[in-house]
Amino acid sequence: LSVSSFAVSVGYGLNGNPSGTNFELSASNDGFFSNFSTPTAFAPITGGVTVGVAGLQANTTYTFRLRARNEESVATAFSATASTTTYSGPPPAVSVSATALGVSSISWRWGLAQDATSYSLSQSTDGASLGSTTQLTFVRTGLAANTRYGLKVAGSNLSGTAPLSAASNVYTLAAAPGAPAPTAVGLSSIAFSWNDGGNPAGTVFTAEISANAFGAVAASSRTIGANATLAGLSPDTDYSLRVKSENGDGIAGAYAALAATPTLAAIPSGLTLTQLSTSSIHAAWSANGNPSD
Secondary structure (H helix, E strand, O other): OEEOOOOEEEEEOOOOOOOOEEEEEEEEOOOOOOOEEEEEEEEEEOOOEEEEEOOOOOOOEEEEEEEEEOOOOOEOOOOOOEEEEOOOOOOOOOOEEEEEOOOOOEEEEEOOOOOOOEEEEEEOOOOOEEEEEOOOEEEEOOOOOOOEEEEEEEEEEOOEEOOOOOOEEEEOOOOOOOOOEEEEEOOOOEEEEOOOOOOOOOOEEEEEEEOOOOOOOOEEEEEOOOEEEEOOOOOOOEEEEEEEEEOOOOOEOOOEEEEEEEOOOOOOEEEEEEEEEOOEEEEEEEOOOOOOO
């Protein structure tokens, strides 16, 4: 017996009967209790033969039997039976989810497809094959940082292959930027730059500055460049700088930090002199925004 989802091929021999003997093949899906049919009525057979029986139900057990008839239409008893179960048909489509594991690896996961024996994997961008697996997860490594990758999955069995799943796309994590370094310092602003960490063009960086160890952020900037100028600062004040990258899905990584950098002091203003005696003068001026300590 050769089986598919909706058909069975039944092979048999003449068992000593001469060529041209009439044979009948009958089938049942309840062991010939009440439901049976005759896919092949009495017909002359020459040599061994294989008969295809189509139009069957998927995932159903069928029992087959044969009998012969001589030229005077006297039929034999039925042969011993043979049984088999049709396949269940191709498995259903699956739903796939993805998780970025790091800057160079992604994990995909999907639910069990009933009766699937393996799962074929393909890139969602161009359909290129990524092989197959019997597992319900697939981890891809050696990928580029902050880059979008996608996967489609289709379950398979002996009956065929399911439709491809919807694409499951996700970005790898962005690589951490290099530590920022000041490039210009003023009274109320600090410009600094950093190494992009090997991230692709278009990667978003968030730069922040604080005068109290980031208990509060004094100024910040989101940029796709590897530099920023943060303004609105106080003169002669130590500021800590930090920067982080985020991937195309908006997931941010760890900060890269720079030790405190002071802004320039403002030039004092409003100097006044008052003579106190023949040997002393009192001088007074405005701090002009500089801190008192």
